Amino acid sequence: MPHSLTDLWYGFTVALQPGNLMWSVFGVLIGNLIGVLPGMGALTTISMLLPLTYVIPPVPAVLMLAGIFYGSQYGGAIGAILLNLPSHPPHAVTCLDGYPMTLAGRGGAALGITMMSSFFAASFGILVMIFVSPLLVQVAFKFGPTEICAIMLLGLIAGATMSRGAPLKGLAMTLFGLLCGAVGTDVISGTLRYNFSMTELADGVELGALCMGLFGVADFLMSINRVKVKPTNAHVSMKDMRPTRNEMKKAFWPMIRGTMVGTLFGAMPGTGPTITTFIAYAIERKIAKDPTRFGHGAIEGVASPEAASHSKTQVDFIPTMSLGIPGDAVMALLLGALIIKGVQPGPQLITEHPDIFWGLIASFWIGNVLLVILNVPMIGVWVRMLRVPYKFLYPTALLFICIGVYTTKNSLFDVGEVAVLGVLGAVFLALEFPVSPIVLGFVLGPMLEENFRRAMLLSHGELSVFVAHPISATFLGFSLLLLLGQLYAYIRKVRLPRVRARGNVLANSRH
Amino acid sequence: MRFLRVRKDHAAAALIAAIGACVAGLGLTYQMGTLNQMGAGFMPVVYGVLMVIVGAAIGLTARRPSESSTAPLETRTATGPEWRGWLCIVASVVAFVVLGSHGGLVPATFVCVFVAAQGDRNNTWRSSSALAAIVLVFTVAVFHYGLQVQLPLFQWL
Numbered sequence: 239m240p241h242s243l244t245d246l247w248y249g250f251t252v253a254l255q256p257g258n259l260m261w262s263v264f265g266v267l268i269g270n271l272i273g274v275l276p277g278m279g280a281l282t283t284i285s286m287l288l289p290l291t292y293v294i295p296p297v298p299a300v301l302m303l304a305g306i307f308y309g310s311q312y313g314g315a316i317g318a319i320l321l322n323l324p325s326h327p328p329h330a331v332t333c334l335d336g337y338p339m340t341l342a343g344r345g346g347a348a349l350g351i352t353m354m355s356s357f358f359a360a361s362f363g364i365l366v367m368i369f370v371s372p373l374l375v376q377v378a379f380k381f382g383p384t385e386i387c388a389i390m391l392l393g394l395i396a397g398a399t400m401s402r403g404a405p406l407k408g409l410a411m412t413l414f415g416l417l418c419g420a421v422g423t424d425v426i427s428g429t430l431r432y433n434f435s436m437t438e439l440a441d442g443v444e445l446g447a448l449c450m451g452l453f454g455v456a457d458f459l460m461s462i463n464r465v466k467v468k469p470t471n472a473h474v475s476m477k478d479m480r481p482t483r484n485e486m487k488k489a490f491w492p493m494i495r496g497t498m499v500g501t502l503f504g505a506m507p508g509t510g511p512t513i514t515t516f517i518a519y520a521i522e523r524k525i526a527k528d529p530t531r532f533g534h535g536a537i538e539g540v541a542s543p544e545a546a547s548h549s550k551t552q553v554d555f556i557p558t559m560s561l562g563i564p565g566d567a568v569m570a571l572l573l574g575a576l577i578i579k580g581v582q583p584g585p586q587l588i589t590e591h592p593d594i595f596w597g598l599i600a601s602f603w604i605g606n607v608l609l610v611i612l613n614v615p616m617i618g619v620w621v622r623m624l625r626v627p628y629k630f631l632y633p634t635a636l637l638f639i640c641i642g643v644y645t646t647k648n649s650l651f652d653v654g655e656v657a658v659l660g661v662l663g664a665v666f667l668a669l670e671f672p673v674s675p676i677v678l679g680f681v682l683g684p685m686l687e688e689n690f691r692r693a694m695l696l697s698h699g700e701l702s703v704f705v706a707h708p709i710s711a712t713f714l715g716f717s718l719l720l721l722l723g724q725l726y727a728y729i730r731k732v733r734l735p736r737v738r739a740r741g742n743v744l745a746n747s748r749h
Numbered sequence: 750m751r752f753l754r755v756r757k758d759h760a761a762a763a764l765i766a767a768i769g770a771c772v773a774g775l776g777l778t779y780q781m782g783t784l785n786q787m788g789a790g791f792m793p794v795v796y797g798v799l800m801v802i803v804g805a806a807i808g809l810t811a812r813r814p815s816e817s818s819t820a821p822l823e824t825r826t827a828t829g830p831e832w833r834g835w836l837c838i839v840a841s842v843v844a845f846v847v848l849g850s851h852g853g854l855v856p857a858t859f860v861c862v863f864v865a866a867q868g869d870r871n872n873t874w875r876s877s878s879a880l881a882a883i884v885l886v887f888t889v890a891v892f893h894y895g896l897q898v899q900l901p902l903f904q905w906l
Contacts, residue, residue: 404807404810406803406806406807406810407761407807409803410765410800410803410804410807413769413796413799413800413803414765414768414800416792416796417768417772417793417796417797417800420792420793420796424779424789426787426789427788427789429779429780429788429789431776431779431789431790431793432775432793455838455842458838459831459834459835459838459839462831462834462835462837462838462868462869463831463834463868463869463870464831627871628869629866629871629872629876630866630880632838632865632869633841633861633862633863633865633866633868633877633880633881633884634862634880634884636838636841636842636861636862636865637845637858637861637862637888640842640845640846640857640861641858641888641892641900644849644898644900645896645898645899648899648900650845650849650850651846653845653846653849654842654843654846657839657842657843657846660838660839660842661839664835665764669757669760669761670757670758670761687792690787690792691787691791694784694785694787695785695786698785699783699784699785701784728810
């Protein structure tokens with residue numbers, strides 16, 4: 239532990255060097271600004287700025303990319319809450335309660351809570367990283383394909399059962415998402431699946447296109463010419479933007495819980511911020527005294543996932559750096575950038591490149607401070623963005639979506655995917671399906687399949703291996719509990735009234 | 750009203766089951782393989798079959814008399830279909846794709862915003878073009894010059 243502290247001190251000296259600090263600040267600023275623009279997320283931003291990293295040394299390159307990453311997370315939360323547009327898949331969960339809060343006029347408060355949760359969680363995550371890194375790496379080694387598969391199943395079921403509306407419909411959407419993830423080239427056999435003879439689909443559906451289509455375009459389609467004009471307040475002071483003491487009190491424990499969830503999941507390789515936020519949300523909903531508040535502006539539904547997401551991000555760097563296993567697409571990009579610079583991620587990274595590892599950790603904290611300083615006065619600006627009439631807002635957003643999706647792979651085909659997915663999303667929404675589980679299924683699908691096949695290969699086709707391994711059995715147990723819980727709730731809701739009705743009829747007939 | 754909701758759920762169930770059936774059907778054309786050595790078609794068929802089952806379940810449980818909690822967000826009024834809006838939004842994205850390769854960033858941006866804005870009944874030709882022009886200036890400045898987005902301002906392919 240004392241060793242870690244000296245390393246951390248070293249990290250701060252690295253991160254605070256003028257050259258490195260400059261790039262870090264640049265990354266944070268750009269990330270935040272672009273993250274707010276609908277249609278732009280960490281993925282797009284990092285891909286656009288990746289060429290910049292070719293000409294600067296590895297340390298500032300990584301600092302800049304990391305800065306973009308969590309800067310855009312802050313920005314993405316803003317987009318999710320105020321505009322129902324998640325630029326980054328984990329923020330899909332924040333939309334569920336953040337956007338209704340905005341509609342109720344409490345958008346500024348939601349942002350404030352987000353900021354607090356994020357800062358707290360990030361700080362906690364850093365502490366965890368410092369003191370627990372060596373331990374976490376050991377645990378991570380015990381995770382084989384069986385365990386990863388089981389944990390993904392849990393995440394998928396949690397995501398399906400917790401979304402707005404009937405769990406059956408959530409399940410259907412999760413399956414649809416898994417299906418979307420299957421489109422493209424099968425990794426193991428090389429067969430092209432479901433691409434309808436379109437070679438552009440050989441790499442699968444683009445994640446950004448999926449998110450923007452399902453959340454952005456579908457929402458526009460549902461809202462056009464139907465949005466009632468909200469009476470605007472004459473005075474929108476700073477006081478309106480600060481969360482009330484009651485709101486802060488309600489958000490406190492969810493924040494703590496979300497941080498715990500994020501830290502726990504951060505340590506596990508193969509899990510991304512997306513599952514983490516979904517599970518944090520599901521937990522809050524399950525233990526809430528009044529679950530019906532969720533989906534209509536419950537502050538816990540904003541505080542917990544955001545905290546989980548931020549702490550997860552910090553801790554997530556450990557398996558990414560030390561094992562080379564990225565948790566999600568953005569981590570994968572970061573990993574790719576590192577490899578391009580000639581830095582080999584793996585267990586030896588901490589010892590061979592301590593300046594990168596510890597400098598990164600130190601820059602997280604500096605970056606988070608910067609973001610808070612930047613965003614607190616800016617809340618007013620963001621909220622004022624809402625005053626722009628909807629008829630001007632949505633065409634602009636649509637354009638940003640088009641450009642944003644285009645720049646990920648310089649592909650206009652991807653933009654076309656947005657249109658298709660937008661229509662599909664609107665159809666689903668009209669039939670009262672929740673759309674968020676599609677994203678979860680899409681992101682986890684390929685990994686789930688790959689690990690499942692690997693596990694089967696290793697066990698020679700024995701399905702019992704999932705129960706034989708203790709860790710995987712535990713996760714499967716939780717999944718089963720979740721499903722049983724849903725069944726129980728359903729039976730109670732449907733059968734009990736019927737039994738009571740029958741009882742009433744009997745009672746009445748006696749008289 | 751209750752009748753309508755039951756029909757909606759039946760339509761939903763039918764949609765899911767149909768997708769599932771198609772998926773499973775197509776999936777069978779890829780190699781299924783065994784549990785030990787799964788082919789490309791294994792998981793997709795599993796997904797497809799599960800979807801059919803879930804679709805059936807949705808159809809069977811569609812008799813819920815209570816309100817579902819997926820009521821549209823309060824600010825949306827439940828009026829009839831918005832063909833003009835829908836057409837314009839989809840057309841604007843398509844316009845971006847088509848004009849992106851056969852015109853360049855400038856025409857694509859302008860037409861995209863213009864067509865999309867026209868979807869809203871409260872937008873006139875003037876307000877749409879004004880908006881499109883402003884957004885165009887912003888786009889060229891920030892995306893083309895600032896971020897060096899790889900889409901030429903004008904191009905003929």
